[in-house]
Amino acid sequence: MKFTTDGLVIKENNVGESDRVVQVLTRDKGLLSAFVSGARKPKSKNAAATALLCYSHLTFTQTKDTYRITESEAINVFFDLRADIERLSLAQYICELCQVLVPYGVEGEEYLRLALNSLHFITEGRLDIYALKALTELRMMVISGFMPDLVGCRECGTDRSFPMWLDLSGGDMLCDGCKAANPQSGQFAELDKTTFAAMRHIVYSDIKRLYSFSLPPQNARYLSFVTERYLMAQTDRKFKTLEFFHSLQTAL
Ligand SMILES: [Zn+2]
Structure with missing residues (x-):
């Protein structure tokens, strides 16, 4: 055939x-x-x-x-990617994410669109590299069934008592008060207002608006730290290309 x-x-x-x-x-x-x-x-x-x-x-x-x-x-061929080792390593990480997160036997349209858009923006070089990393990690998790529940605190429902805390393995959130009121087991990532808003944008926005956001470099780094921890907790595995990406950050 x-x-x-x-x-x-x-x-x-x-x-x-x-x-x-x-x-x-x-x-x-x-x-x-x-x-x-x-x-x-x-x-x-x-x-x-x-x-x-x-x-x-x-x-x-x-x-x-x-x-x-x-x-x-x-x-x-995303030719310009090859000129910058840091951007190339992020692109390779996106390839590895696809290898791990895309299931066999399903249509690839949504994953492909995300991967191609991310590669386009990485090549173009206008958006922060950490913001692009975080966006791709989190959105690909959403598509592949690991969508976190970012609506409100799982106990009281609030979404405006900061910091909020993301339960990394549970995939939902607690507000600061509810977390303090009950002893919690498990690992949590702290979400300040900016990180929370960025994550909501990545999880809930339409693909057409997905890349229209900007974050100061420090916030983008923190967002990337959170989405990566969430990815690791949910998939329970290591990514060789991610380790390489991080090794460049310390080397550069
Ligand atoms: Zn609460």
Whole structure:
């Protein structure tokens, strides 16, 4: 069977002498792993458009459970990303988030839209890199079923008694008073007014408005710290590309 769809290459592995196996987040069929014969040969017609971080128009041939990419045409290679190691490392982290959070066998449209928009803004370089990291982490968690409940305190319902406290494994919140009134087990992240408003925007706003927000650098860093802790608590795993991203921050 042959079909054509658009997809973002989120992982590439070399196999054999000149072949490549890629993982692609596709619009119509979600995550697919596919074989690209001869992709590393100097004259391969599929080399460029099946490389990591390329968004391409791809033709797949399916035999039982095996997919092969037989034709490809690049739509956006996000070329400028490669010039900045910090931005490139964030882009690679977004690819790893997709590998972990996108389930197999579901349509990829919503994930793909988020990933492509984030890559676009990371490449463009106008928005704060930590704000983009936080936005992508949290919104992807929302899409994949880890949406936190940011409506109000789970005990009294208030949403204006700061700080609010995000229950990292429970995914809901307590206000300061209710948290103090009852001894709590578990881990909480403190949400000041700015962080809380930013998180609500990321969780509840329409995709068209999602990237229209700005935060002072310090607030963006703190937001990123919170969304990352929430992601770690919910998924209970490590991300190699995230460790690399952080290692750059201390090195730069
Ligand atoms: Zn309360």
